[in-house]
Amino acid sequence: MGSNTALPPAPSHFPARPQFQGFQKPGGVEADVSNLEVYGHIPADIDGTFYRVMPDPQFPPFIENDPWFNGDGSISAFRLTQGRASYRQRYVRTEKFVREREARRALLGKYRNKFTDAVEFKIRTTANTNVVHFNGKLLALKEDAPPYAMDPETLETIGLETFKGQLPSLTFTAHPKFDPDTGEMICFGYEARGDGTPDVCYYRVAPDGTFLETVWLVSPVAAMIHDFAVTENWVVFPLIPQVCDLERMRRGGEHWEWSPETPFYIGILPRVGGRPEDVRWFRHPNCFPGHSSNAYEDEAGRIVFDLGLSEKNVFFWWPDKDGNAPSPETLHSQLTRITIDPRSEDLELTAAKNVKVLEGSNSEFYRVDDRFAMRKYRHSFFDMMDPSLGTNFPAIAPVLGGGYPLYNSLAHFDIETGETEVYFPGPTHMVQEPVFIPRKGSGEEGDGYLLALVNNYASMGSELHLLDTKDFTKVVAKILLPVRLRAGLHGNWVDAADVRK
Structure with a gap:
């Protein structure tokens, strides 16, 4: 469509679809609010x-x-x-955003399918999946393109970030990992040579933005690699069995299609000094790998990889070739540990040998104390859905909107004791991904605060809920926003001392 001169008609309103209604109705807000209402107290540290x-x-x-x-x-x-709390909201000025604002209409077509666009884009990303702070800039990330750099204070868009021309890949992960000791950023791009290519480009970046090494890999199948994991000596690439086919895209089809025949592949590469031929692709029976909690190496040198795992296709809106997809209410992701000997000649992973469910609740969006990333750790924080907690589904169902996963509580799982603490924000609330804030002056893992954006369907407004990890089930502060913010994907806490580092 991009080569056509005639544009499709411009809609004058959002579609009558769940993903554009209720709490999910687009807001279009850019704002500055200098003083937000606080109920409770925000600790001085x-x-x-x-x-x-x-x-x-x-x-x-x-x-x-x-x-x-x-x-x-x-x-x-x-x-x-x-x-005190203040708030600023800005759009990322991507090529798409700027050109659509000039045209006063949508120009981008289907999700990650350039053949359905109304015009041709050089960089068609929406930069809408994660935002991280690195080398004095914010990086707005989506895994189909390089990042967009932004000013951490003003949120003004600086421009496309190619690290002074060093970025070798056409794509960049939405989940870079940061070594807490060295400040190194470990990254990769999949479909790194373009849509439908099986190429994966791995790279390490020094804190000053200098690229330290690049390794080009070829994966067994052109599939999604949304999140990944890093240990002291290894990099772990989990392939989601959502596969891309360029010919399907040319016909106007979806970028992704669930493949029940495709195993869950896990690629293992040496973190430093690896060569293309060093990558090993372990195989697990078909399932859906979600977000990583953490990974490390045990005393025997085995990789311990903790992540959310579901037996069914979590991205149900992209069904298999026959149109089969699970109903959303049947999805159940569990915090699961996969243990891999990176030097083993046996590449087959089995439930009996390699897999253990750590926490059986329906959970996702795992976060840890980042000071213990890539190391043996004890505490995992996450979103959880437990209908028995008392959510008033009949009351909130008409205004929920749709298309995104629902979680009604925040959880803290202690891996050592096996105990799970739960914070339930109320019968008309749903939670988004949390972030962990270390307590000033404490080096104890998990000692600090958890902060999460919460949807209040009674007020149709957004709130920030702040918890103290020492008394997890009670809220310390509720911070009210004067706007409704749609479901988001990811975010991060940046200490004031690190903003200009």
């Missing part, structure tokens, strides 16, 4: 900013059943200091 990103389309799509996360990247910055 908290001084930093919670950055998060949400997809929020500025114009109605001309693809009516557009998935909710195909919207423009919109960055929130929640500044907490001296017991």
Whole structure:
């Protein structure tokens, strides 16, 4: 479509689809609020900013059943200091955003299918999946393109970030990992030579932005690699069995299609000094790998990899070739440990030998104390769905909106004791991904605060809930926003001392 001169008609309103209605109705807001209402108290030792990103389309799509996360990247910055909270919201000025604002209409077509666009883009990303702080800049990330750099204070878009021309890949992960000791950023791009290519490009970046090494790999199948994991000596690439086919895209089809015949592949590569031929692809029976909690090496040198695992296709809006997809209410992701001997000649992973469910609740969006990333750890924090807690589904169902996963509580899992603590925000609330804030002056793992954006369906407004990990089930502060923020994807806490590092 991009080569056609005639554009499809521009819709004048958002489609009557769940992903554009209720709490999910696009907001289009850019804002500055200097003083947010606080109920309770924000501890004086908290001084930093919670950055998060949400997809929020500025114009109605001309693809009516557009998935909710195909919207423009919109960055929130929640500044907490001296017991007060302020808020700033800005769109990432991507090529797509700027050109659509000039045209006053949507120009991008289907999710990650350039053949359905109304015009041709050089960089068609929405930069809407994650936002991280690195080398003095914010990086707005989506795994189909390089990052967009932004000013951490003003949220003004600086431009496409290619690290002064060093970026070798056409793509960049939405989940870079940061070594807490060295400040090194470990990254990769999949479909690194373009749509439908099986190429994976792995790279390490020094804290000053210098690329330290690049390794080009070829995966067994052109599949999604949303998250990954890093240990002291290894990099772990979990392939989601959502596969890409360029010919399907040319016909106007979806970028991704669930493949029940494809194993869950896990690629293992030496973190430093690896060569293309060093990657080993372990195989696990077909399932859906979600987000990583953490990974490390045990005393025997085995990789211990903790992640969310579901037997069914979590991205149900991309069914298999026959149109089969699970009903959303049947999905159940569990925090699962996979143990791999990276030097083993046996590449087959089995439930009996390699897999153990750590926490059986329906959970996702795992976060850890980042000071213990890539190391043996004890504490994992995450979103959880437990209908027995008392959520008033009949009351909130008409305004939920749709297309995104629902979680009604925050959980803290102690891996050593096996105990799970739960914070339930209320019968008309759902939670988004949390971030962990270390307590000032404490080096104890997991000692600090958990902060999460919460949807209040009674008020149709957004709130920040702050918890103290020493008394996890009670809220320390509720911070009310004067706007409704759609479901987001990922975000990170940045201490004030690190903003300009």
